[in-house]
């Protein structure tokens with residue numbers, strides 16, 4: 001099981017202020033979660049609604065603080081909405 005939920009991860013458009021959950025309308029922002037591959041120096045940020053626990057991705061990547069960089073920072077991979 002991934003990230004504490006069996007629900008499918010949805011996509012969120014990275015524009016404007018992102019604080020409202022499209023699923024339930026909760027307006028106080030999101031919890032933040034990270035997903036790392038085994039060796040990959042780049043992980044992805046996920047947003048989790050504190051109210052309904054819906055999960056979202058915006059294609060945001062982050063560099064792991066301890067892993068060596070063997071390839072350039074990846075291009076943003078904006079998921080289809």
Ligand SMILES: [Zn+2]
Nearest residue numbers: 021024049052
């Ligand atoms: Zn929600």
